[in-house]
Amino acid sequence: xxxxxxxxxxxxxxxxxxxxxxxxxxxxxxxxxxxxxxxxxxxxxxxxxxxxxxxxxxxxxxxxxxxxxxxxxxxxxxxxxxxxxxxxxxxxxxxxxxxxxxxxxxxxxxxxxxxxxxxxxxxxxxxxxxxxxx
Amino acid sequence: xxxxxxxxxxxxxxxxxxxxxxxxxxxxxxxxxxxxxxxxxxxxxxxxxxxxxxxxxxxxxxxxxxxxxxxxxxxxxxxxxxxxxxxxxxxxxxxxxxxxxxxxxxxxxxxxxxxxxxxxxxxxxxxxxxxxxx
Amino acid sequence: xxxxxxxxxxxxxxxxxxxxxxxxxxxxxxxxxxxxxxxxxxxxxxxxxxxxxxxxxxxxxxxxxxxxxxxxxxxxxxxxxxxxxxxxxxxxxxxxxxxxxxxxxxxxxxxxxxxxxxxxxxxxxxxxxxxxxx
Amino acid sequence: xxxxxxxxxxxxxxxxxxxxxxxxxxxxxxxxxxxxxxxxxxxxxxxxxxxxxxxxxxxxxxxxxxxxxxxxxxxxxxxxxxxxxxxxxxxxxxxxxxxxxxxxxxxxxxxxxxxxxxxxxxxxxxxxxxxxxx
DNA sequence: GTGGTCTAGACCACA
DNA sequence: GTGGTCTAGACCACA
Numbered sequence: 001x002x003x004x005x006x007x008x009x010x011x012x013x014x015x016x017x018x019x020x021x022x023x024x025x026x027x028x029x030x031x032x033x034x035x036x037x038x039x040x041x042x043x044x045x046x047x048x049x050x051x052x053x054x055x056x057x058x059x060x061x062x063x064x065x066x067x068x069x070x071x072x073x074x075x076x077x078x079x080x081x082x083x084x085x086x087x088x089x090x091x092x093x094x095x096x097x098x099x100x101x102x103x104x105x106x107x108x109x110x111x112x113x114x115x116x117x118x119x120x121x122x123x124x125x126x127x128x129x130x131x132x133x134x
Numbered sequence: 135x136x137x138x139x140x141x142x143x144x145x146x147x148x149x150x151x152x153x154x155x156x157x158x159x160x161x162x163x164x165x166x167x168x169x170x171x172x173x174x175x176x177x178x179x180x181x182x183x184x185x186x187x188x189x190x191x192x193x194x195x196x197x198x199x200x201x202x203x204x205x206x207x208x209x210x211x212x213x214x215x216x217x218x219x220x221x222x223x224x225x226x227x228x229x230x231x232x233x234x235x236x237x238x239x240x241x242x243x244x245x246x247x248x249x250x251x252x253x254x255x256x257x258x259x260x261x262x263x264x265x266x267x268x
Numbered sequence: 269x270x271x272x273x274x275x276x277x278x279x280x281x282x283x284x285x286x287x288x289x290x291x292x293x294x295x296x297x298x299x300x301x302x303x304x305x306x307x308x309x310x311x312x313x314x315x316x317x318x319x320x321x322x323x324x325x326x327x328x329x330x331x332x333x334x335x336x337x338x339x340x341x342x343x344x345x346x347x348x349x350x351x352x353x354x355x356x357x358x359x360x361x362x363x364x365x366x367x368x369x370x371x372x373x374x375x376x377x378x379x380x381x382x383x384x385x386x387x388x389x390x391x392x393x394x395x396x397x398x399x400x401x402x
Numbered sequence: 403x404x405x406x407x408x409x410x411x412x413x414x415x416x417x418x419x420x421x422x423x424x425x426x427x428x429x430x431x432x433x434x435x436x437x438x439x440x441x442x443x444x445x446x447x448x449x450x451x452x453x454x455x456x457x458x459x460x461x462x463x464x465x466x467x468x469x470x471x472x473x474x475x476x477x478x479x480x481x482x483x484x485x486x487x488x489x490x491x492x493x494x495x496x497x498x499x500x501x502x503x504x505x506x507x508x509x510x511x512x513x514x515x516x517x518x519x520x521x522x523x524x525x526x527x528x529x530x531x532x533x534x535x536x
Numbered sequence: 537g538t539g540g541t542c543t544a545g546a547c548c549a550c551a
Numbered sequence: 552g553t554g555g556t557c558t559a560g561a562c563c564a565c566a
Contacts, residue, residue, distance in 0.1 A: 059557075
């Protein structure tokens with residue numbers, strides 16, 4: 001029981017979130033790579049394994065893995081498994097740029113709803129300082 | 135001709151952005167209402183008119199209008215047209231909450247990419263101060 | 269009959285070639301983009317259309333399109349269709365590099381089989397001069 | 403220990419290259435036969451030995467050996483080991499034909515990317531002249 | 537066991 | 552109609 005939960009905990013997915021499952025899987029795995037939980041050359045759970053523990057169709061897992069591979073986060077050796085790529089240069093920065101692009105229009109609209117810069121910065125601080133130790 | 139240009143200017147849409155057109159239309163119109171360009175009881179361009187001047191499918195415009203109506207931003211009088219509702223109480227706040235919900239996961243991931251709280255706050259300031267007069 | 273053949277001619281696929289179908293589809297389309305048959309902003313045949321004319325499963329076509337999109341050759345507007353991206357900078361060069369990487373080991377082995385540089389160059393000339401007009 | 407290193411040096415393999423391991427093993431061994439490093443009647447390392455020194459799955463080595471045998475490059479005497487066949491007539495030519503078949507579509511696509519025949523020939527020369535003594 | 541391909545078929549959002 | 556997601560299930564090559 002505990003084991004299953006632990007394994008399950010590898011990936012957080014909410015079928016009702018509106019976001020496609022494979023995107024959520026990608027996010028989960030990418031997060032673990034970025035945060036160092038998965039290190040370079042670590043073996044990822046196999047497609048079938050993840051499929052079982054998450055009760056998600058293997059094709060969907062596969063799609064997520066394939067995407068992560070083509071983006072350079074992981075590589076797969078057919079017949080052996082999937083592994084975390086080593087130090088993907090510029091990858092993190094590219095991802096950050098993507099996120100900033102998503103952020104800006106939201107900030108703009110928040111601004112136009114009358115939120116003050118001060119309030120917005122406070123919001124940022126709340127999210128960041130939850131784990132930051134200044 | 136001039137009118138058309140004005141009307142055209144109402145709506146900023148990028149079909150390649152990935153965001154659905156009707157969402158972009160909604161954003162454009164909502165922005166103009168929030169920022170006061172459109173005042174309470176102002177008449178909006180008709181679906182057909184907007185569709186023609188923007189070369190967007192009328193169904194798409196229709197969908198945007200219906201959404202804005204059901205959210206309370208505008209109301210329609212069948213046979214006459216669509217009009218801006220008067221200051222709908224709580225509407226702005228609800229929208230702001232939605233935006234904050236969208237913002238948080240992006241901030242979290244930015245945090246995990248190693249961005250500092252300081253950098254993130256600076257980002258906010260940049261977006262906000264472009265129109266703010268301190 | 270003729271029409272069908274013409275439409276079919278859009279894509280050359282050989283199920284017995286060993287190469288995955290979606291790769292062959294990608295190659296066909298990429299070739300047509302590179303050679304200018306498909307111009308920037310041109311609309312590609314819809315997934316379903318290609319699927320019908322080629323008798324290939326829509327999912328397979330979809331996979332090819334998705335790949336081409338993530339590589340930057342095309343972009344898709346959900347609900348409208350797929351279009352050729354404009355002047356993807358560096359894309360052609362990247363593809364050429366890929367091809368050169370595939371070429372080299374083959375040349376090396378040809379060399380070790382005792383083929384002379386002269387013979388190999390002649391081979392190149394044959395392939396190239398079939399369309400070249402010097 | 404020295405032996406192991408020598409044996410190891412026999413085989414150059416990159417698991418991340420995308421090419422199946424057994425193909426890479428075949429290429430390595432075939433190259434050594436063609437180039438005369440392995441002479442007719444020489445004994446090849448045993449499957450088990452190669453598997454150990456290279457940390458490659460024995461099944462994979464086995465598959466490579468079986469292939470090379472069925473193509474005529476080597477022969478095996480059960481219980482004794484594998485040996486290089488003597489100058490198999492036409493084998494080299496058949497291999498060369500295979501390589502030419504692989505080469506052509508790549509050259510064609512290179513051509514369509516705008517590479518000139520001259521550039522392509524130069525590429526050939528580079529690869530060939532690295533070992534050629536003109 | 538492990539990744540990869542392909543098909544069939546359902547269902548959704550969007551235009 | 553058009554792209555996109557997801558599942559179920561078969562089958563293959565490879566390790």
